Amino acid sequence: MADLDEPIHVVAPDPAWGDQGRMLVQDISAALRGLSVDxxxxxxxxxxxxxxxxxxxxxxxxxxxxxxxxxxxxxxLGFECLGEAGVPGRQYLRRRSGLPANAHVVERKGRLWVDNLLFRDYLITHPDVMSRYAAAKREAARRAPTLLAYSDLKAQIVAEIMRAARGAAASGEAGAVRRRDARRPGEMLGAPERCSAPRTTAGTPSHSGRPATSPSATPGVDGHTDEHRHEGLARLMAHAQQAHRRRHRGAVLAPPATGRSVPAGPPF
Incomplete structure (x- = not known):
């Protein structure tokens, strides 16, 4: 198995990332057609x-x-699998040829799935937090040019933001999942792509490649109102937390034997 650690560098935001992400979602969705995955x-x-x-x-x-x-x-699709890579419940795959990418296979609607969406949306809807996180990323990359050390240096701020995102979802904060008014429709990826029963989402290409239209007069990024989308994430988070407690009640997770792992949490 290849070494998990690798050189990294942090660069200025690229407007092409959104389209690249949508294309990769479509490619993986096509490869997984017939499976019940998001x-x-x-x-x-x-x-x-x-x-x-x-x-x-x-x-x-x-x-x-x-x-x-x-x-x-x-x-x-050209990815190599590195197993859980220190995060129980995840299969981590990476590709470094062509369009560099990471794929994280997790339990559908489970804790890791929900946390990654909450973290992403919280940063999008809280520019001040995003700016603070960006500064922490730049400093971590300056001090540690390899993945594991870089991840360790920003683990604390990731944990802080994750707690804030969960708290916002649990308390019903409307801004937790709200689209920025300044964005054009489709600039931010919305709802996950379903493979078993493809559906269209506002501003997100369908499996046919044609942009979908919004079914709502005041839609969020996935065609639902902000309140509906927030309530859905909050319900998913509560369900994932309950399942997590049931699975791990009384259990202690031992650290990886190799000691080489990316800290648990969103892959940011």
Whole structure:
């Protein structure tokens, strides 16, 4: 297995990342057609205006019984699988040829899936937090030009933002998932792409490649109102937390034997 650690660099935001993310979501969705999975663009490249490593991150939400098949199909797109890579419940794949990308296969609607969406949307809707996080990323990259050390240096601020995002969702903060008014429709990726039963979303290309239209007079990024989308994420978060507590009640997770892992949390 290849070494998880690798050189990294953080660059200025690239407007092309949004389109690249949408194309990768479509490619992976096509490869996984027939499986009951969701695919979404996550990570810093999914946050317009945020500095990032020039690597597109997508997550694939998958039932436990289909994870092995999903991983095998994604590998055919040029990805290599590095297993959990220190994050229980995730299969981590990466591709460094062509369009550099990471794929994270997680439990559909589980805690990791929900957290990644909450983190992404919280940064998008809180420019002050995004600016503070960008500064932390730049400083971490300056001090540590490799992935594991870089991740360690920004682990604290990631945890702080994650707590704030969960709190905003739990308290019903409308801004937790609200689209910035200044963005044109479709600039921010909205709802995940479904593979088993494709559906169109506002501003997001359908499987046919044609842009979808909004079914709502005041839609959020996925064609639902901000309140509906927020309520859905909050319900998913509560469900994931309950499932997580049931699975791990009384259990202690041992650290990876190698000690080489990317800290748990969103791949930002």
């Amino acid at each position: 695919v979404a663009h996550i990570g810093s490249t999914a946050v317009p205006g945020l500095e990032a490593k020039p690597v597109i991150d997508v997550q694939i939400g998958c039932p436990a019984g289909e994870i092995e098949v999903a991983v095998a199909r994604i590998e055919r």
